[in-house]
Amino acid sequence: MRISDKLFGPKQRWRLAFSVISICNALISLTKKKLLPAIQRTPSYKVIDIHADDEVNESDQNHIPFYKIDPKSLVNVVKERSLELLGQLGGVEGVVALVETDAENGIVDGVKNLSCRRNVFGANTYPKKPPKGFFYFMVEAFKDTTILILLVCAALSLGFGINKAGWANGWYDGGSIYIAVFLVIGVSAVSNFKQSRQFEKLSKESANIKVDVVRDGRRQEVSTFDIVVGDIVCLKIGDQIPADGLFLSGYSLTVDESSITGEGDHLDVNWSENPFLFSGAKVVDGYVQMLVTSVGMNTTWGEVMGSINRDTNEQTPLQARLDKLTSYIGKIGLTVAFFVLVVLLVRYFTGTSKDAEGHREYLGRETKFRDVMNAVILIISDAVTIVVVAIPEGLPLAVTLTLAFSMKRMMSDMAMVRKLSACETMGSATIICTDKTGTLTLNQMKVTEFWLGQNAINNDSLHKISLNVLELLRQGVSLNTTGNVYRANSGMAAEFCGSPTEKALLSWAVFDLGMNMEELKRxxxxxxxxxxxSEKKRSGISMRKKDDEKTIYVHWKGAAEMIVSMCSSYQDQTGVINSIDEAEKVIFNQIIQGMAAKSLRCIAFAYGKVVEGEFGYSDPQLLKEEGLVLFGVVGLKDPCRPEVKSAVEACRGAGVKIKMITGDNLFTARAIAIECGILSEEVGFDNGEVVEGAEFRNYTPEERAEKVNIICVMARSSPLDKLLMVQCLKQIGHVVAVTGDGTNDAPALKEADIGLSMGIQGTEVAKESSDIIILDDNFTSIVTVLKWGRCVYNNIQKFIQFQLTVNIAALVINLIAAVSAGEIPLTAVQMLWVNLIMDTLGALALATERPTEDLMEKPPVGRSKPLITNIMWRNLISQALYQVAVLLTLQFKGEAIFGVNEKVKDTLLFNTFVFCQVFNEFNSRKLEKKNVFEGILRNKLFMGIIGVTVVLQVVMVEFLKKFAGTHRLNWGQWGACIGVAAISWPLGWVVKCIPVSN
Structure with missing residues (x-):
């Protein structure tokens, strides 16, 4: 008896266990008593529901934030659009106080305050469908029909084999098929699981939208996921409302709630009648600062999102095209497999086939039923494995791998793919219609010229401007803007918020004109x-001075020629007002054209005065639009990106035309296009390469179709002009990519084959309408996307060539061997191993090739080019014929050539067949180039897969003899297999010298 048994008998052990449990319970109770009150006092864990009649004790007031309001009441106010409930809370001002937010400075007190708000009111996130686990992809792989048939055949073979030869030797045939099938399933499931995770990650990143909020008195950009109740969010045209809230301040606000209500009408939102803003709605017009009242699942959009289960897998057009190819090849494989099945069964039942020892098999009275069934099962298993090898199920996998790899790499190259189809379609693009600002240029505006009247004003003459004119300029810049100037204190440098144009004007007004924005607003x-x-190309305000309540001032700013056309007079630097006649207009137009010729964007300022009671202008909402006074024209320089010219040249070399579509005038647009290399300096305005949007719009459909190929620059374009151009280009057969950043660009982005929105300046409407988001707004990134698109298409073609070579060789050798010899040379396990090399590992190796510069030296694929080109047919047929010739020679003359028995001959045939695929995988790296080793060391994954394949093949032949049905080979036989297979390299080089029309 052990010592433990002497010390602790059964009763003693039970008592000890009971004592331990009692001590644990006591410790848990003590812990609860000590820690629970502390947890309850922590603001992070307590949310209280207090109504008007409830009493609040001092401890709650000290420790619990936001005790003044029931979170549910805030939710209901907006969801029910209830002005009555809002009134009970004290209106919008009352809600601002209740959520402890400053109407001017937003949330203060930093991170701790934000954390408390999330704990009390929730986070701005929505539940998502849980990602598919590995087990799901295993089950999906099992659903394949051929796999199921193989499993059934393996089970029958296993049963008959064990019954005939016992467990020790009878499990090899059926068990080896099981192991091979599970290996194929496992590799496929792992691959699909990883790609699913990658797509999930990209989906999460694309949903991470940035918005402007006011916190601690300054405007800053945060993720929508980080928004909390009490935040003041700044929204402009094209933004999507990130949470439910109330109108705090703003102008001319119109929203589109069709994504929530299904109604297409746009709603006006204002302070008094309809201050309610719903998450998911889009800002159609105007500007607003909204107070967030509910987030996440407490919002209207949250309820919708909670009921939606999105699937990240989508089938691209290329995948659909490959499915048809797979189906067609599969039908051929099924036909061959059925024919082989019939031939083998006939030969077996007529006694013309041979057993494993080479003796003829006869069906006599002494033949047992189980032997017959075992033979039939093996024959069926062989036929099924022919189908497995013949059907190129790796094609869709290759597309998935290529797209996933490309999407991941494109993220690092500043492009986020929202729709998988865009990756492959971009490779076929023939036209890119691009914006100017921020895409071809740096989007770093700076005022470089300033004119007052007909005089240019420089730094030396600024002091000569009259105080009256300076005051008007300061008002025109500081009040007629959606930007802002922030200074924490007098000693800090100013920070400017808004669009690049607004920031440039504000910076100029502060540093050159001495503008004090806060003082002017007071x-x-x-x-x-x-x-x-983008349609009006101007903005305006009406305002009153507090010391002159009877006079209404109207300020306009916008495109210079449009503002000039609204003016009847101009004010010079001394404050004198002069009338504008036709001669004066010519002078102003020359000034504007002169600045535009220097690539400057021209912005003009005008004002008008309306005395109270003046007929037609007593309503401040009717802004005066004629008879205005022009009092300034500024020229803003937005330098071209230094790398744009080489990117444009790369596109031209790739056969892709660039068309610039901009809202600038003809002269500015032409100057920028010349600077970027889109136009040559000799191009004028009379050859049709530079047109205005209005001119293009007024063409007849026939004229547009005739002239659209010639047009390189469209100036003063509207969103309708861009849409018309895209439609016209598609009608004449082009594959069109379009860039856009504004709400009004959405129709063109949707209409285009590939919509490319801007990640920095793009509105949420533009991003939702696009297929790819360019994260840095850089044209060079668009060229990178083009290169990746071509790489995707090229990688798929490489894999098709590689796989069809194996398909043709395997089908021909099996068909001929079955008809002539009554057997197929490769066992089920061997063919499954070839299938693994060909499908999963081959797809992984060839699908991860990175783009090369030679891809940009070819013309675009376009819409009608076949997936399998003449060049690919030349390559694959030559390799397939060589493999068939070698394998048939080994099948019928291998024993005599090498002086070996049938088992060794079959191993030689199997080994040679596998190494033919290994060497041909190198050939498939380049469809046209003779040097197949170029850049090979940069693709470590390719070399790794080749290495793994070779090692596993050695293991299959040398160590898994019974499992794989192989026999050990000596060094000479290994050398012969590798040498014969290596001939595919010089053969590929010679074949590529044969000219073929593509």
């Missing part, structure tokens, strides 16, 4: 705002 009250959009 001294003036804004009555109405007309926000800027």
């Amino acid at each position: 001294d003036c009250s804004i009555l109405h705002v007309e926000t800027f959009n």
Whole structure:
């Protein structure tokens, strides 16, 4: 008896266990008593529901933030659009106080405050469908029909084999098929699981939208996931509302709630009648600062998102095209397999086939039923494995791998793919219609010229400007803007917020004109705002000075020639107002054209005065639009990106035309196009390469179709002009990529074959309408996307060539051997191993090739080019014929050539066949180039897969003899197999010398 048994008998052990349990319970109770009150006092864990009649004790007030309001009441106010409930809370001002937010400075007190708000009101996130686990992909792989048939055949073979030869030797045939099938399934499941995780990650990144919020008195950009109740969010045209909230301040706000309500009408939102803003809605017009009242699942959009289960897998057009190819090849494989099955069964039942020892098999009275069934099962298993090898199920896998690899790499190259199909379609693009600002240029505006009247003003003459004119300029810049100037204290440098144009104007006004934005806003009250959009190309306000309540001032700013056309007079630097006649207009137009010729964007300022009671202008919402006074024209320089010219040249070399579509005038557009290399300096305005949007719009459909190929630059274009151009280009057969950043670009982005939105300046409407988001707004990144698109298409073609070579060789050798010899030379396990090399490992090796510069030296694929080109047919047929010739020679003359028995001959045939695929995988790296080793060391994954394949093949032949049905080979036989297979390299070089029309 052990010592433990002497010391602790059964009763003693039970008592000890009971004592331990009792001590644990006591410790747990003590822990609860000590720690629970502390946990309850922590703000992070307590959310209280207090109504007007409830009493709040001092400890709650000290430790619990936001005790003044029930979170549910905030949710219901917006969801029910209830002005009555809002009134009970004290209106919008009351809610601001209740959520402890400052209407001007937003949330203060930093990170701790934000954390408390998330704990009390929730986070701005939505539940998502849980990602598919590895087990799901294993089950999906098992659903394949051929796999199921193989499993059934393996089970029958296993049963008959064990019954005939016992466990020790009878499991090899059926068990080896099982192991091979599970290996194929496992590799396929792992691959699909990893790609699913990659798509999930990219989906999460694309949903991470940035918005502007006011916190600690400054405007800053944060993720929508980080928004909390009490935040003040700044929204402009094209933004998507990130949470439910209330209108705090803003102008001319119109929202589109069709994504929530299904109604297409746009709603006006204002302070008094309809201050309710719903998450998921889009800002159609105007500008707003909204107070967030509910986030995440407490919002209207959250309820919708909670009921949606999105699947990240989508089938691209190329995958659909390959499915048809797979189906067609599969039908051929099924036909061959059925024919082989019939031939083998006939030969077996007529006694013309041979057993494993080479003796003829006869069906006599002494033949047992199980022997017959075992032979039939093996024959069926062989036929099924022919189908497995013949059907190129690796084609869809290759597309998935290529797209996933490309998407991951494109993220590091500043491009986020939202739709898988865009990767492959981009490779076929023939036209790129691009914006100017921020895409071809740096989007770093700076005022470089300033004109007052007909005089250029430089730094030396700024002091000569009259105080009256300076005051008007300061008002025009500081009040007629959606930007802002932030200074924490007088000693800190100013920070400018807004669009690049707004920031440039504000910076110029602060440093050159001595503008004090806060002071001007205190001294003036804004009555109405007309926000800027791409159709009007101007913005305006009406305002009053607090010391002159009877006079309404109207300020306009916008495209210079449009503002000049609204003016009847101009003010010079001394404050004198002069009328504008036709001669004066010519002078102003020359000034504007002169600045535009220097690639400057021209912005003009004008104002008008309306005395109260003046007929037609007593309503401050009716902004005066004629008879205005011009009092300034500025020229803003936005330098071209230094790398754009080489990127444009690369596109031209690739056969892709670039068309610049911009809102700037003809002269600015032409100057920028010349600087970027889109136009040559000799191009004028009379050859049709540079047109205005209005001119293009007024063409007849026939004229547009005739002239659209000639046009390189479209100036003063509207969103309708861009849409018309895209439609026209598609009608005449082009594959069109379009860039856009504004809400009004959405129709063109959707209409295009590939929509490319800007990640920095792009609105959420533009991003939702696009297929790819260019994260750095850089044209060079668009060229990178083009290169990756071509790489995707090229990698798929490489894999098709590689796989069809194996398909043709395997089908021909099995068909001929079955008809002539009554057997197929490769066992089920061997063919499954070849299938693994060909499908999964081959797809992984060839699908991860990176783009090369020679891809940009070819013309675009376009819409009608076949997937399998003449060059690919030349390559694959030559390799397949060589493999068939070698394998048939080994099948019928191998024993005599090498002086070996049939088992060794079959091993030689199997080994040679596998190494033919290994060497041909190198050939498939380059469809046209003779040097197949170029850049091979940069693709470590390719070399790794080749190495793994060779090692596993050695293991299969030398160590898994019974499992794989092989026999050990000597050094000479190994050398012969590798040498014969290596001939495919010089053969590929010679074949590529044969000219073929593509």
